[in-house]
Amino acid sequence: MDDAVNDKVLLSLDVNGSEHEVLVEPRRTLADVLRHDLELTGTHIACEHGVCGACTVLVDGAPVRSCLMFAAQAEGRGVRTVESLGRGDELSDLQRAFTEHHALQCGFCTPGFLMLAEGFLAARPDASRAEIREAVSSNLCRCTGYQTIVDAIEDCAARRRAAERTRSA
Amino acid sequence: MREPGFTADGTWVGASVKRKEDPRLLTGRARFVDDIHLPRMLHAQFVRSSVAAGEITSVDLSRVRDVPGVVAAFTAADLDLGDITAVLDRPRSEFVPTAMPVLARDRVRFVGEPIAIVLAEDAYAVEDGLEAAEVTYRAGTPVLSEEQALAPGAPLVHDEAADNVLLDVSMFATEGIDDIFADAPCVVSVRATTGRQNALPLETRGVVASWDARAGQLLVQTCTQVPHVVRTVLAGCLGRPENTVRVVVPDMGGGFGIKCVVGREEIAVAAASLRVGRPVKWIEDRKDALTASFLAREQRYQARAAFDEAGRILALDADVLCDMGAYSCYPFSAGIEPLMASAEMPGVYRVPAYRVRGRAITTNKAPTAPYRGVSRPQYVMVMERLFERAARELGLGPVEIRRRNLITTFPYTGVNGITYDPGSYLESLNLAERVLTEEGWYERQRELAGQGRFLGIGYSCFNERTGYGSDAFAKRRMAVVPGFDISEIRMDTSGTVVATTGTMSHGQSHETTMAQIVADRLGLDLDHVFIQQGDTDRVAYGWGTFASRSITIGGSAVGLAAGRLGDKLLHIGAHLLRTRPDNVELSGGRVRKCDDHTRSLSYVDIAEVAYLKAHLLPKDVDPGLTATASFDGIGDGTFSNASHGVVVELHAGTGQVEILRYACVEDCGVAINPQVVEGQARGGIAQGIAGALFEQVTYDEQGEPSAASFIDYKVPTACEIPDISIHHLETPSAFTGNGAKGVGEGGTIGAPAAVLNAVNDALRPTGVELDDTPITPERVLGALEVRWTTR
Incomplete structure (x- = not known):
């Protein structure tokens, strides 16, 4: 298991305006990091091959399939998920x-x-x-x-x- | 758009109120099964068969267990679970029960069949583990088609099913039917096939199983339409009493039938979790969902119909063959599609003589489950083709021949023994025709024909039996008989009510529509009513959501329970107001005296007595404000109906079928929430169009499925599905609590027939008629080429 931990990379991600640090395998997708590491489960996964678009998030303002992007590729960029829409209980x-x-x-x-x-x-x-x-x-x-x-x-x-x-x- | 809130009559029922489900779904706060994270949770996937038919000669998981992160891997022998066997109460000559093992033991019957379960610390490691599995097979010859299955000496998919036939029923056979055909002035026939489809909920199947030590229960959180049925099967396979299993359903991302049968993976994940003593999550990936889940709809019809000179149908004779794949689904069995088609094929028409043979065959393809509409999209298509063909032979208009044959007096008991409650068959067809006529589509068709363009107009007219009760399912001779539903309702000291239901909404909006029913019954604001579903510990039993039963049966049960709670409120209220029980009524969340409206008590006042000052209650009343009711479908159920009118243009260069106009006239009785009804109709039609024009799972000669991703399985997008206008008629049901009829499946049922008829109308100049779906560009091009080569 030590090897696996050593293989992991420490990423700093800007998601919905907050900084997050995660230690993940380089192969981990942005969708999985959002859902399972940051527990922002509003982003959904339905095909994992970039066709259905259920995992669409904004990266620097543009819609992106987060299942086709490694979390490491989102470093230094601004990610927005569905959780950023609206304010508290007030819908956008x-x-x-x-x-x-x-x-x-x-x-x-x-x-x-x-x-x-x-x-x-x-x-x-x-x-x-x-x-x-x-x-x-x-x-x-x-x-x-x-x-x-x-x-x-x-x-x-x-x-x-x-x-x-x-x-x- | 309608204003949300009360209708003009001051009721919630009938108003397009905004959905109670929406805020959490729009903000990312809903909780689907893959959103559940439990401490020490493992992730599961399945080693699946790479061959379509054969013996397993070895399964070696030793290298799997060495993969970093893998915790355990189990075969069928390791878990030792009971089989899942769907049974019909029919003689062996009609139905052969076949067992579906939770994991394949010695034989595999389709590509993708689960053989072993692998558990790992994360979802990536478990995929690494799968790659290290070594399975060897003695591959057999797969059976992949009707011809192969029924050929003499064909390899057997299940040894107990000789000839690969799981169900073979011959029904009705009106006396003298052969003479009617022999003497009839017009006999037409249709041979039609429909493609194997995937119901395709966007959320794939998934389970999280864990042990709740405090409750002494296995907690299985799974996205199923039938939580109690899953509990019953889990308990049986695991050999546990049912009270030690609790099935909870989180938010569900669609189902459409694929989740109303018990999945073997649900059982395997639960068993594996018990075995390792840790929570286990399984989320099906899209490849498995497309290839190894449940499919549907691969059918072949050979049908003929006799008509008199005036175009009145005299007799119908049909042979229905359904390719149900490798296993019989629980609880419905492989009989589901052929029995539905055989029993209901005459549909909206006055058919005086009928004979049908329905068969289910088993093949080495992924098994099938009921999918939205279940056989009705197909038999309606065949019936509508028969009428269109007869109209051509007799020189009648396609709408006129339908008019001459539609059932117009109700109740009507058909040749199939089914009694149809009142509907608007003729009215809906007339309205659909009027919509397209007044919009000028017939003129447009003539205009474009002059320019060599292919515009076609087509209709379908159909009904849909909803609210099947126990008696109706018993007639199908299911060994476990669905039908009723139970609701328990509870009011707390704030005057808020929670009603439970055994049905399970997965997009149909029951949290809103059932709340509308309760709110009306008790004179409450919608904000004070909540519906709880999807928890086997909250309702004694229930049959879940399928066959458009939820509002008709579940909604009726909820309404009855609310009525009983109302009775209790009245009883207590009369006592506290010191008046006779017949001198009180419910109004606006209060109990008031009928003869003096100024004397009243709020529900909060009454609840306070019921819970906090019970000594003030009448002597014959128990503390608390709860009530329970059940409802079962009545007679042959209640039939919703609709007519669809479609305009298509065929593009000569590409073979593309473009839908220019789609009008739907639907009658589901009282629409609890018209906006929701329209959503169900539109979404259903979109799935019907998908089957008519795009989607099909095929197999190569080794039994390898062709479509393992959305690249190969052509799901229509917003560019293929047109805007659809919905027109409402209302023939209330006498058999349900609110006069509502089921509405979940209708759209899907009518679309293939209407689209196919429109295509054939466009093809008139070519002399070619198509009978099969999907209507691919190749088929359209082929038909158009006939024209080029013959003129």
Whole structure:
């Protein structure tokens, strides 16, 4: 076992604005470190080969499959997970849109879609419904048929734009 | 969007209230099985068979045990567990019971079958351990198709099942049916096959087993739709009394049927945990979920139907063959698909004469389980094809021929002996047609035809039996008979109620919809009602969530229990208000006098007496505010129904089927929460489209499955699933507490038929008709090429 410990690497990770130190094997994925070392279990794993997107988190603001990234690769970068959305018991505007539009059923894929949408809307606040649909097609959902997920993101984007106009007016 | 809260009538039932489940799911605070971390917990995976059929000649785990981090590895001989055997109460000529060992002993029957369990300190080390396992086989010839299974002298998958047939039933056989076919002016036939599919919940299966020394119980936290059934089987396999096993279900990431049967891994993990005296977690990886879990839906129909000149069906004759794979699932057995199809195939139509033979064959492929819709997506597709074909022969419109045959007077007892309660079969079809007509799709079709483009319009019309009770399942002759559910309800001193249910929501929103039922019954705010599910220690027994039974049966039980609690509140309230028991009523969370509404007591006042001042209770009333009720399905259950209308365009260059419009007219009786109903319909339709156009598990000639990742198993994304409009009709059920009918499966049932009919409508100029799913681009291209080469 001593060898195994010696093989481990000490990583310093910035997750949701907090510094975390973890001693892990170099092969350990970011998804596993988030879920099982930091116990931020909101990020889910459903395929481990980068297709379904349930493990999507933001790395330096961009959506990333955390199952395809080693934790070591996240050093020096800012990681955001679903736990960073909202404040305490108060849901964020995106989370509220998801519940209002019934954009989740079992909820297993939901954190991935939320982080995908958070990253996408930050980069593309004016995206059309067709563009949102294309972005949503990055991830898999087996319950909803996707329509209400697209509805929720579109609605959230529209409200953000309206709020932006009010601010600048 | 609807405003959340009360309906205009002032009830919770019927309102699209926001889900109680959502806050935790949206914030990452839900607790799925893989989110559970216990002290000293080990991680398990399985050594699985690399051959589809054969004898195990040796299993050497010695090198596994040497891998750093590996703690233990066990074979079937090490754990010595009882088998899992599903039984139907039928003669051997109709059904052959076959045992599914928890770990393969001497024989393997499919690629991926578990042979040994490996435990390690972490999830990475256990994978290292698997690689060091050495298993040798004397490989046999795998049986992989109907032709191979039924060939004379075929190798046997199970020695006890001669001819590889697990179920063979012939039913109904109306007298004189052969003469009807001989004399009929129009006889059409369809041969259809449907692809083997994976139900594919995004959360794979998983278990955490641990020993609770204080309770003297094995605690099994597992993502199952049927916690009590798992407990019964665990106790049996482990040889323990059932009270020493507790099954708790965490939040669940979908199931769709694949989790309503008992998994052998659930038993093996529990046994391994007991053996090493440490908690053990198993999380199925996607490869195992796709290849070694439970699959469904591989069926072949040979059907013919006789019609008179006016297009009225005279007789139906069907041969149904279902490839159930290597094992019979518990508790339903390999009979689940053929028995469903055989009993229910006439569906929404007045079929005067019927004969069916249903068979289940066993093959060297991963076993199957009920998957959302269970055979109904297939037999509805076949029925709808028969009507479409007859319409062409007789020169009738496809909608018109359906109109002439739909059941329109209720209750209606069919040739299959089933009594159908009232529905809106004709009304739903008419509305679906009207929606597409008024939107101008028929004009559009004519326009595009002139440009050489292939637009097609298709419909499906179907019902779905929901709320099967004990009598209905007993008719299927299951040896263990599901049907009822029990609910216990409790009010505390704050006036808040908690109701238990034996059903298990895994996306269906029961924490919200059942709470709506209770809130109405007691005049409570939704915030004061909580539903508890998924704990075998909280409900004496329950049958879980499958077959669209949860709201119809579980919801009715919850409603009855709430009603009984209401009676107790009234009884105590009348005593405390010093009035007659018939002069009090529940209103707005209070008990008040009927003849003087100013005299009332809040539930908190009554609860205080019931718990803290029990000396003030009437002499004949026990302290506390609890009540229990059970509900069982009535008669033949209650039938929800729907019609779907679909517009597709076939792309000549690629063979792609693009869905341009999808309309669903559904009738589930009283919709407890219309937004949830729409979600169930849309999600179901998406899965039906997946089966119609995309998904299929195939095997090579060695029995190796083709799809071991999402690269090869084509799950549709937001770009393939269209927006779907949902239109509601409401024919309340007389057989459930709230007039609700089940709604979980309908969408999936109607989609393949409607899509296939639309494709065939688009293919009219080619003269080709397709009957098989998935309708792949290759099949569409092949059909279109016929046109190019023949003109």
